[in-house]
Amino acid sequence: MSIRDFMTKNLIVVQPDIKIFDAVDLMKKNDIHRLPVVQNERLVGLLTEGTIQAAMPSQATSLSVYEVNYLLNKTTAADIMVKNVLTVDPEASLEDGIYKMRTNNVGVLPVVDSKGELNGIITNNDIFDAFLKITGYHEGGTRIQLRILEDHKGILAAITKLLSDNDFSITNIVVHRKELETILEMQIESRETEKIEKVLKEAGYDVFEAVLLSKQEK
Secondary structure, X not given: OEHHHHOEOOOOOEOOOXXXXXXXHHHHHHOOOEEEEEEOOEEEEEEEHHHHHHHOOOOOOOOOHHHHHHHHHHOEHHHHOEOOOOOEOOOOXXXXXXXXXXXXXXXXXXXXXXXXXXXXXXXXXXXXXHXXXXXXXXXXXXXXXXXXXXXXXXXXXXXXXXXXXXOOOEEEEEEEEOOOOEEEEEEEOOOOHHHHHHHHHHXXXXXXXXXXXXXXXX
């Protein structure tokens, strides 16, 4: 899973000479919180609500409303944008992108390819959407959690074969290895929750959760 698979591709971008008032209007109109600043298809900065807010005169200013508006009307994106923007390659793994966001405490990464061209942007919300997709949240079916105390090579193959032999199709698998046990969570296409649980228990597996899931709207 690469950044390209989950990034937002249809971007609204601005030029460095856009006036701040116009950038704010663009954000409000499109309900967005940041604007990549590009020149000749290359990313040169990032304009965010935070950078705009920081550029606004404080309430303690002695300037008149007319003077404040005059100053802001002359301020452009190039004057206040973040210039040293942290980016990520479109072919980087989703995990690498998440790690970069976490370690640098940022909520957005412009996606820039090897030519320096802006391909998209990935945000916290894109990461959340990716997690929901990977875990099959919207698909419905049956969620099964197994507790495996003695993990060993081939156990996953044995479980998947058992389910396949009983005509059950697995849509997602998540493996969570803890210190003393391994938790295996599977989402199965079938809604025959009780039958799935019975098959696994009769085969000796420790089923500690078997839940019928409803399809969720995207």
